[in-house]
Amino acid sequence: MKLLTGIALVAYVASVWGNFVNMRSLQDNGDQKVENKIEEAIAPLREKIKDLEKSFTQKYPPVKFLSEKDRKRILITGGAGFVGSHLTDKLMMDGHEVTVVDNFFTGRKRNVEHWIGHENFELINHDVVEPLYVEVDQIYHLASPASPPNYMYNPIKTLKTNTIGTLNMLGLAKRVGARLLLASTSEVYGDPEVHPQNEDYWGHVNPIGPRACYDEGKRVAETMCYAYMKQEGVEVRVARIFNTFGPRMHMNDGRVVSNFILQALQGEPLTVYGPGTQTRAFQYVSDLVNGLVALMNSNVSSPVNLGNPEEHTILEFAQLIKKLVGSGSEIQFLSEAQDDPQKRKPDIRKAKLLLGWEPVVPLEEGLNKAIHYFRKELEYQANNQYIPKPKPARIKKGRTRHN
Numbered sequence: 001m002k003l004l005t006g007i008a009l010v011a012y013v014a015s016v017w018g019n020f021v022n023m024r025s026l027q028d029n030g031d032q033k034v035e036n037k038i039e040e041a042i043a044p045l046r047e048k049i050k051d052l053e054k055s056f057t058q059k060y061p062p063v064k065f066l067s068e069k070d071r072k073r074i075l076i077t078g079g080a081g082f083v084g085s086h087l088t089d090k091l092m093m094d095g096h097e098v099t100v101v102d103n104f105f106t107g108r109k110r111n112v113e114h115w116i117g118h119e120n121f122e123l124i125n126h127d128v129v130e131p132l133y134v135e136v137d138q139i140y141h142l143a144s145p146a147s148p149p150n151y152m153y154n155p156i157k158t159l160k161t162n163t164i165g166t167l168n169m170l171g172l173a174k175r176v177g178a179r180l181l182l183a184s185t186s187e188v189y190g191d192p193e194v195h196p197q198n199e200d201y202w203g204h205v206n207p208i209g210p211r212a213c214y215d216e217g218k219r220v221a222e223t224m225c226y227a228y229m230k231q232e233g234v235e236v237r238v239a240r241i242f243n244t245f246g247p248r249m250h251m252n253d254g255r256v257v258s259n260f261i262l263q264a265l266q267g268e269p270l271t272v273y274g275p276g277t278q279t280r281a282f283q284y285v286s287d288l289v290n291g292l293v294a295l296m297n298s299n300v301s302s303p304v305n306l307g308n309p310e311e312h313t314i315l316e317f318a319q320l321i322k323k324l325v326g327s328g329s330e331i332q333f334l335s336e337a338q339d340d341p342q343k344r345k346p347d348i349r350k351a352k353l354l355l356g357w358e359p360v361v362p363l364e365e366g367l368n369k370a371i372h373y374f375r376k377e378l379e380y381q382a383n384n385q386y387i388p389k390p391k392p393a394r395i396k397k398g399r400t401r402h403n
């Protein structure tokens with residue numbers, strides 16, 4: 001009896017197992033088919049993703065490989081601005097790790113968007129007036145509006161940026177043992193009584209005039225650098241930057257180069273402030289960037305002028321831009337700007353001697369590049385303007401329309 005029950009039980013289990021196996025294989029077949037179909041459908045998508053990944057990794061400008069020993073972690077404050085973004089390009093292409101900090105007051109994401117996603121690049125939306133905690137080897141401290149209309153727009157903020165902002169960056173340099181380069185300015189010489197201006201000249205600045213927020217802000221920023229150097233042993237570099245121009249200047253920058261080029265391109269009058277006899281010497285942005293990097297990596301801790309000594313009157317400059325653009329614009333004389341420096345030209349003997357640096361881009365070549373850039377910007381603006389489409393008349397069903 002026991003044997004019979006056992007045989008019946010085995011037979012029952014065998015039949016249940018058989019059914020189960022049959023059902024599983026049917027289900028497996030069904031699942032397999034579904035899986036195959038899904039696989040077929042997503043295969044082209046997989047290919048597309050691969051292509052996208054490829055184009056994504058290929059889209060960055062070429063970056064040198066640097067060994068751990070040579071690769072530096074570099075912070076650029078104001079790195080999304082006009083000069084900062086060109087410096088970002090140079091340091092990224094040289095193979096360093098670059099962190100850009102910008103509050104986007106005058107900087108723009110567009111200036112550095114070609115690096116977003118790169119493993120060596122980081123973009124932080126931050127105002128240097130607040131402390132910052134990052135680990136870096138070098139700090140290029142460029143954060144500050146630089147164009148007179150921009151820095152006069154909110155003088156208190158300009159002062160805070162150049163004083164509290166610089167203190168914060170020096171504090172960071174001290175904490176992490178980084179070297180800091182301050183982007184100072186030819187404006188520390190004010191309306192100069194010495195011509196050309198060398199680094200030993202103490203300047204002639206009106207401390208309560210409209211430019212003072214920037215001029216005095218930068219002067220005290222220099223003072224802070226040397227106080228941190230003497231008291232705390234922070235390594236500092238100070239670049240006194242003279243008038244600089246090039247692509248990525250903001251369309252509304254308000255400085256003379258972008259104003260004249262945009263006015264000439266649009267057939268509007270070129271606005272000369274005063275009689276146009278005041279002089280400036282203009283350097284192309286790539287020359288400045290090379291000078292900044294050379295200074296940072298030198299052993300020169302005292303201030304160094306970086307500029308192009310080719311001097312022109314503003315009127316000559318207006319005529320040159322008109323000629324290069326091929327523009328029929330008039331020249332319009334407006335009232336003189338208050339405390340406008342009457343003569344400015346850098347003495348760059350120190351940079352030549354100690355850094356082996358001098359500008360190499362001729363003025364007309366640089367201007368042609370800037371003209372090309374602004375022409376494209378105007379086209380970009382024209383193509384991206386929002387023009388609202390006329391709304392179709394709303395017809396409500398079931399009701400008579402009264403016109």
Ligand SMILES: O=C(O)[C@H]1O[C@H](OP(=O)(O)OP(=O)(O)OC[C@H]2O[C@@H](n3ccc(=O)[nH]c3=O)[C@H](O)[C@@H]2O)[C@H](O)[C@@H](O)[C@@H]1O
Binds near residue numbers: 187259314
């Ligand atoms: O370009 C720069 O890097 C420098 O620009 C400014 O100094 P500024 O020389 O006054 O610069 P601009 O506003 O470009 O003016 C240059 C000259 O052109 C004149 N100008 C400006 C604009 C304009 O439409 N028309 C015009 O005649 C100004 O009155 C001034 O005499 C900043 O104050 C500096 O810190 C900065 O280093």
